[in-house]
Amino acid sequence: xxxxxxxxxxxxxxxxxxxxxxxxxxxxxxxxxxxxx
Amino acid sequence: xxxxxxxxxxxxxxxxxxxxxxxxxxxxxxxxxxxxxxxxxxxxxxxxxxxxxxxxxxxxxxxxxxxxxxxxxxxxxxxxxxxxxxxxxxxxxxxxxxxxxxxxxxxxxxxxxxxxxxxxxxxxxxxxxxxxxxxxxxxxxxxxxxxxxxxxxxxxxxxxxxxxxxxxxxxxxxxxxxxxxxxxxxxxxxxxxxxxxxxxxxxxxxxxxxxxxxxxxxxxxxxxxxxxxxxxxxxxxxxxxxxxxxxxxxxxxxxxxxxxxxxxxxxxxxxxxxxxxxxxxxxxxxxxxxxxxxxxxxxxxxxxxxxxxxxxxxxxxxxxxxxxxxxxxxxxxxxxxxxxxxxxxxxxxxxxxxxxxxxxxxxxxxxxxxxxxxxxxxxxxxxxxxxx
Numbered sequence: 001x002x003x004x005x006x007x008x009x010x011x012x013x014x015x016x017x018x019x020x021x022x023x024x025x026x027x028x029x030x031x032x033x034x035x036x037x
Numbered sequence: 038x039x040x041x042x043x044x045x046x047x048x049x050x051x052x053x054x055x056x057x058x059x060x061x062x063x064x065x066x067x068x069x070x071x072x073x074x075x076x077x078x079x080x081x082x083x084x085x086x087x088x089x090x091x092x093x094x095x096x097x098x099x100x101x102x103x104x105x106x107x108x109x110x111x112x113x114x115x116x117x118x119x120x121x122x123x124x125x126x127x128x129x130x131x132x133x134x135x136x137x138x139x140x141x142x143x144x145x146x147x148x149x150x151x152x153x154x155x156x157x158x159x160x161x162x163x164x165x166x167x168x169x170x171x172x173x174x175x176x177x178x179x180x181x182x183x184x185x186x187x188x189x190x191x192x193x194x195x196x197x198x199x200x201x202x203x204x205x206x207x208x209x210x211x212x213x214x215x216x217x218x219x220x221x222x223x224x225x226x227x228x229x230x231x232x233x234x235x236x237x238x239x240x241x242x243x244x245x246x247x248x249x250x251x252x253x254x255x256x257x258x259x260x261x262x263x264x265x266x267x268x269x270x271x272x273x274x275x276x277x278x279x280x281x282x283x284x285x286x287x288x289x290x291x292x293x294x295x296x297x298x299x300x301x302x303x304x305x306x307x308x309x310x311x312x313x314x315x316x317x318x319x320x321x322x323x324x325x326x327x328x329x330x331x332x333x334x335x336x337x338x339x340x341x342x343x344x345x346x347x348x349x350x351x352x353x354x355x356x357x358x359x360x361x362x363x364x365x366x367x368x369x370x371x372x373x374x375x376x377x378x379x380x381x382x383x384x385x386x387x388x389x390x391x392x393x394x395x396x397x398x399x400x401x402x403x404x405x406x407x408x409x410x411x412x413x414x415x416x417x418x419x420x421x422x423x424x425x
Contacts, residue, residue: 001172001418002159008414012268013152013407019260020145029250 052100062320063098069318070095073212082219086186086311090212093315104316111316114309119207122194124310125187126278131303132187132405133258133282134295136373140399141406142249142257147365147396149349151403154369155411156345157182157338162415165334170327172424173201176415178331181214182338183408184221185371189214190314191275192412195425208317209328213335221372224336225343225379232347233363237354239388240362245395254287261406265413271420272413279409342370346400368397371408377401 056063073091077084093111096104104111118124141148158179165175177193193210196202217224229238258280265276285295317323350366364384368376377397384393419425 001166001415001422002162004418005162005411005415006156006159008268008418009155009407009411010149010152012264012410012414013148013403016261016264016406016410017145017148019264020142020148020257023256023260024142024145024249024253027250027252027256029248 056100060100060320062324063100064320065324066094066098066318066320070098070315076219083215085307086215087219089308089311090215090315090318093312094318095315096312097316097319105319109316111313114313115316117313118306118309119190119194119313120198122191122274124306124313125191125194126274127302127306128187128310129275129278130282130285130298131300131306132373133279133284134286134298135303136279136283136402136405137398138257138283138402139249139254140245140395141402142253143245144396144399147399148403148406150346150366150369150400151405151407152369152410153349153366154184154342154346154371154400154404155182155407156348157340157342158408158411158415160341161334161338164337168330168334170330171201172419172422173199174206174327176419177202177206177210178334179338179415180412181210181217181331181335182342183371183412184214184218184339184342184376184404185408186211186214186218187310188275188371188408188412190310192416195416199425201424203322203327205317205319205322205325206327206331208314208323209331210335211314212318213332216332217335217339218372218375221339221370221375222379224339225367225376226383228340228343229347229364229367229379229383232344233351235387237351237363238384238386239391240354240359241388241391242360242362242365242393242396244392245399251287251289255284258284258287265410269410269413269417271416271425272409275409276406276413279405339370343367346370346404362391362393362396365393365396365400368400368404369407370401370404373401373405374398376404 070091073087076082077087162179165178173196180189180192193207197204262280282298346366346369350363353361354363368380380397381394384391
């Protein structure tokens with residue numbers, strides 16, 4: 001249970017990190033006024 | 038006449054007699070409430086939560102108190118928002134609204150620290166099972182490693198409402214979780230120094246250059262919720278509420294709702310949740326061997342969370358050729374923004390020109406998501422095992 005839990009958490013967050021990265025790549029900041037650092 | 042006077046006298050002193058005859062555990066718990074008052078007021082230890090919890094604890098332990106009886110005020114609050122997990126979820130809407138995920142979006146790979154920072158949950162789970170706790174109790178205790186009070190209350194109450202763990206254990210778990218969260222500034226720095234070298238602690242990380250668009254900030258909560266729903270639907274209420282709060286904020290079109298989530302909803306829910314949790318701390322049910330073990334295991338959970346984050350940081354340091362400061366890994370827990378501030382202070386202690394805050398904030402918000410995801414995955418695994 002613990003191994004599946006830790007493995008599942010790592011894997012899911014890894015996928016999530018990848019998806020977030022893709023989101024930021026495909027939705028880049030349009031201009032400086034709209035951007036957030 | 039004398040009988041009436043005597044009867045009246047007996048009625049007025051009934052509480053004192055009850056306290057003297059049966060009040061041992063209650064007196065101890067009243068003392069515990071006073072310690073919590075002291076910590077919250079004099080030491081500033083999580084006062085938002087500890088103060089109402091301590092007051093609830095005091096109310097329920099006074100002699101002949103009916104506050105937690107079938108019609109009692111605290112019982113009503115408990116039934117309104119703890120028994121059905123409503124209060125922790127409402128607090129999550131507020132947390133989501135207060136959290137700025139843009140440092141994480143600027144550097145998404147730091148989300149992995151948020152996964153490593155959950156190591157304590159799973160190590161504690163193994164330890165609790167080894168110590169003879171049932172699966173439901175072990176998962177509830179392990180949830181303290183989430184460093185997140187509402188998550189602990191939500192998870193443990195799922196079992197309490199099915200009678201798989203005693204209701205008093207929910208109170209013990211909540212107090213342990215909030216106490217250890219408050220102790221993070223004391224617990225983390227020695228572990229950080231123990232596991233890293235001076236050279237590693239002094240690594241200077243450049244400020245993140247990436248900027249994040251408003252569209253990305255808005256898509257982010259949708260992506261997180263969708264992924265949670267697919268992978269671990271049992272945790273969707275937790276993740277759904279935190280992301281709802283964040284979505285209200287980043288959409289920018291409902292400032293009133295966002296402000297209400299951040300202030301009124303979170304404040305009222307916190308007050309009621311604290312009082313109701315304090316109400317579960319009646320001496321005879323609370324003072325058990327299991328409660329002591331909960332506090333011991335909770336400490337293990339919190340410390341091993343930090344160890345997990347730093348160990349991943351050390352691996353990352355090696356793989357990156359010394360470009361990643363392993364201290365950032367310590368921020369991969371849910372104690373937000375406290376853990377990030379500790380990393381910043383500790384990093385500057387060893388290199389005055391170091392500015393780790395934005396990286397630590399990214400790891401810290403990753404820890405928030407990681408803790409909820411870890412809880413969600415555990416709940417889904419338990420459902421798969423037929424326990425939930």
